[in-house]
Amino acid sequence: MITAELVKNLRERTGAGMMDCKKVLTETNGDMEKAAELLRERGIAKAAKKSGRIAAEGLVAAYVSEDKKVGAIVEVNAETDFVAKNAEFITFVNDIAEIVAKNNPENVEKLLEDKYKNEDRTVKEVLTDKIATIGENMTIRRFERFESEGLVESYIHGGGKIAVLVDFAKGDSELAKDVCMQIAAARPEYLNRESVPAERTEKEMEILKAQAMNEGKPAEIAEKMVQGRIGKFYSEICLLDQEFVKDPSIKVGDLIKGKSAEIVRFARFEKGEGIEKKEENFAEEVMKQLK
DSSP: OOOHHHHHHHHHHHOOOHHHHHHHHHHTTTOHHHHHHHHHHTTOOSOGGGGSOBOOEEEEEEEEOTTSSEEEEEEEEESSTTGGGOHHHHHHHHHHHHHHHHHOOSSHHHHHHSBOTTSSSBHHHHHHHHHHHHOSOEEEEEEEEEEOSSEEEEEEETTTTEEEEEEEEEOOHHHHHHHHHHHHHHOOSBSSGGGSOHHHHHHHHHHHHHHHHHTTOOHHHHHHHHHHHHHHHHHHHBGGGSEETTEEEEEHHHHHHHTTOEEEEEEEEETTBTOOOOOOOHHHHHHHHHO
């Protein structure tokens, strides 16, 4: 059965019209992934990148050592955006980033067992205390840590909405900052074409071919069109293939090459990406409290 909720979710994910969403969901027996692909093949979906709804609250933060050899970014979630402006919460998130960089925990579970800075308490104990004093549930969701033979640089955008961490084998801090801002703005998923999984490329080529054939092109022409269009796909998801935001006339890869620099890896966290926040009816919530 195709529910209104299914149609709503597909519409939010793809930007397509309600009737188009209902139609493809019916054709695919409610399979969300297949329905989204079908909309793209027919040229109806406005964007594939709307799949990750930004809904959770909290902050992302970064820490880089003075010698720029070690850096970390973290995401700590809370229930409301009010907490993100709380000085105590902001200090806690920044402290967690520093602890990750210095202690190199294996995962979040191990991080919770680490000592909190110079205190006898663990991170978990301090987190529990913050939950009690601030009055909201909070979770340390994830972190990324780089240790570099070159330099590590970070960038925070939007007061803690987006955090970027880049590891350069060769390059200077000024260039690294520019690349961090590029990643924050352009949202690349991979460093270069070689990093893209083969199945991801194959799936995209299938979609591009279906789009071309739906435009009435013969199979052999459609194949040639795919080769021409796949470059645009790479320019959207690969950092080195993207146009440089400060100067769109050059690619990021050309910028890096021209400065004899080399990027090893990068990480980009956006607060709440992939988490769907439960929607509450404010009036109902107030009535519950009154009762």
